[in-house]
Amino acid sequence: MALPTEMSEADQMKTFKEFLMQYNKLSELCFNDCIHDFTARSLKPSEDKCTLNCMEKYLRTNQRVSQRFHEFQMIANENMIALAQKSGNPS
Template sequence: MAASPEMTEADQIKTFKDFLVQYNKLSEQCFNDCIHDFTSRTLRSAEERCTLNCMEKYLRMNQRVSQRFHEFQMIANENMMALAQKSGNPS
């Protein structure tokens, strides 16, 4: 989570809080889906595999959603530029 020099301290704190919220949601979701045996202090191999798969799927999904959002934004910007050019108001 690299902060740009233009980010204010408040922006950095908000970004960090957002990160923590997402991290906690992921942790809770994977824990609830994968951990079922509380009779041991250690993770069983199936639980460990499940949690790793859960995290990997979440990260891949998050990356894909971000990629699609970026693609959508590029198309929307191109459409806005084309519309502005058609209306004779290039901006």
């Protein structure tokens, strides 16, 4: 019997697929923005720096959006609770 905190195999697969989609999106975005010279086997220092900056910027932005969304959800939940309490208590 699975614990309530454990994810089902289907949920784990969905989470993994979402991770891979985000990874592929990030890889494609940074590749298209930073890699322009295909005459050498290795990255130029400028391309390497660009890809690192791109990745860091994407991850920071994603983290910030997630944080703001969480804050918005907390405020919305607090407002719903306050509204429910207000409508439950006649004045």
